Amino acid sequence: MSQPxxxxxxxxxIDEQALPRLRSVTSIEDYFAFVSGHTFRHKLFDWPDVKIIVDVARGDLAAARALRDANIDRWRDNPAHDDESRxxxxxxxxxxxxxxxxxxxxLAALLHEWEAITVRNLKIERLWEPTPFPLELEA
Known part of the structure; x- marks a missing residue:
């Protein structure tokens, strides 16, 4: 940082490399494709408690139900879990x-509620443009 x-x-x-890539992400499907090539893709694809939310938002309720069925026992209330996990x-x-x-x-109302909380916590209200999820557009 001390270099002139x-x-x-x-x-x-940022202007020439980062922003053009970020601006090309205009839908949840674009985001999904972008993340799938990212170094930390496992945080989305390998974490069922995150992936189920994305599957619901995308309107892929069959995939969400499959994740639910495979993980519901793990997601039960358990005093052994830390507060964040619970x-x-x-x-x-x-x-x-x-x-x-x-x-x-x-489902859509719940996702929008969580989205609004995240936007407030990240203090990016001025940048946020609420849009319908594919889940809502397919209904």
Missing amino acids: HIQDALIEA ARYRRVRQLCARLDADDRPG
Whole structure:
């Protein structure tokens, strides 16, 4: 950071390399494709409690139900889990309950609620443009 003009080089790199790639992501499917090639792709594809949320948002309820069936025992309330895991699994169980009821509007409402919380926590309200999930567009 002590090199002269490093800030200018950083701004140029962001403008010319990062932003064009990020701006090309205009849908959840674009995001899914982008993440699938990322070094940390396992955080989405190998973590069922994250993947089920993405599958629901994408409208792939069959894949979400398969994940639910394979992992529901792991997501049960367990005093051995730390507070963060219990909270995460409680949210996943909320999703599963609406999935069980085939409540597409309820699933979408839950996803939008979580999305709004994330936007507030990241303090990016000025950048956020709420849009329907594919789940809602297929209904």
